[in-house]
Amino acid sequence: MSSVKLGWEDKLWSMADKLRGNIEASEYKHVILGLVFLKYVSDAFEERYNQLVEEGNGFEEERDAYTEVGVFFVPPKARWDFIKKNAKKEENGQIIDDAMVAIERENAGLKGVLPKDYGRPALDKFKLGELVDMLSFKMGDEESRVKDILGRVYEFFLGKFGKIEGTFYTPPSIVKLLVEMLQPYKGRVYDPCCGSGGMFVQSQKFVEEHSGRRDDIHIYGQEYTATTWKMCKMNLAIRGIDGNIGERDADTFHNDVHKRLKADYIMANPPFNMKDWGANRLQEDVRWKYGMPPANNANYAWIQHMISKLSPNGVAGFVLANGSMSTNTSNEGEIRKNLIEDDLVDCIVTLPGQLFYTTQIPVCLWFIAKNKRDRRFRDRSGEILFIDARKLGYMEDRTHKILDDEKDIKKIADTYHSWRNAEEGEYEDVKGFCKSATLDEVREHEYILTPGRYVGIEEVEDDGEPFDEKMTKLTEELAELFAKSRHLEDEIKKNLGGIGYEF
Known part of the structure; x- marks a missing residue:
């Protein structure tokens, strides 16, 4: 079948959940996502294979005929029809392991990345075979790529596993909002804590949707957790994104793999309020230009790290806990004051609660502009835009809220662009929603950046x-x-x- 039928999420999750047994969610996550990867590359290979057969030049088993169009070459015993044909055999796990080894052998960039423990005794082979059958819908052919079936499957599973594990997974609506506000058309895009690569995927989508070329942006990232780093490599690979996320997982603060990078765009969702980040080993670090971050909270370390990575006209957008806007604990207030006085803070957005799968901590978006006098935009030096978006969004279920693409994300992004760009039309303050404040006004509020202090209370319509x-x-x-x-x-x-x- 060429597309996913209604209710596929529940069916896939029900089947995947049966695998759990005595296997932790953190383990069987890789079982599922590894199979999704295998199915995707096999679909894309099969489509290209059929094209080559029709051309009739005998190149259908030539590796270069695939790599030249950005398709993985999949060896015969790693193709999905072979996997499915053997799905009910007791040795199906070993067959899948062999398929992963074969794909890594043919595609050097994936060496050591793919999961290869499907043959272990703890994994129920009957249920594994059922899962293979369940995944036998198209994900990697052209029609499915247009509909982004893979993205839906991947995001669905990442979100589900995030709920179970308590892992840090950025909701797609927040990623889309960051991308729509920063609009990374061309240049270097960096994420210092890139997770499974969601920021990069959305950036590529943005470029394609606005008729740009995929190779107009260059991807740089870093990830601390080994299994998540591998997941990111897989996520980028199956989407054909050529990104530099280092040779392996690494600690951004203590092993910066992009030391000389100056990025045009930075998008990130750092771990909130990270306590043990090794501040004692970085006392004299050049990144702390605006003050030494406290040892028990890395929020302002992340902010200053990202500022140090910006090009002369670079812009950054990132997610932080709401406390970052007002805290005066352990030098954080002084650092925030110094950032504001250096005219780096461009915009602050407070978001509604319940957006995250795994935490109820209220969050905000910070936007940093290295040069507010950048000639491409309206000169907004000495001003900060405050947006209070806490009333936006809708409940997707009893516990989880989502920002609507056309309504909420568009409203916030359009407000920012009308303020930032002269050609976007005249910006106006809206009571209860947005306010362009001068640095003098921010000084009066003792450098606290909470939008509610500036936008005021929404005017209630007169009911007569x-x-x-x-x-x-x-x-x-x-x-x-x-x-x-x-x-x-x-x-x-x-x-x-x-x-x-x-x-």
């Missing part, structure tokens, strides 16, 4: 009811509620008195 009448009605309703409260209090005291409690 006279004020006196409205106040009389509200007072009567309040008196009625107080009366009900006293009655309930008397009833509670009476019932407690009946069992020996006295007031």
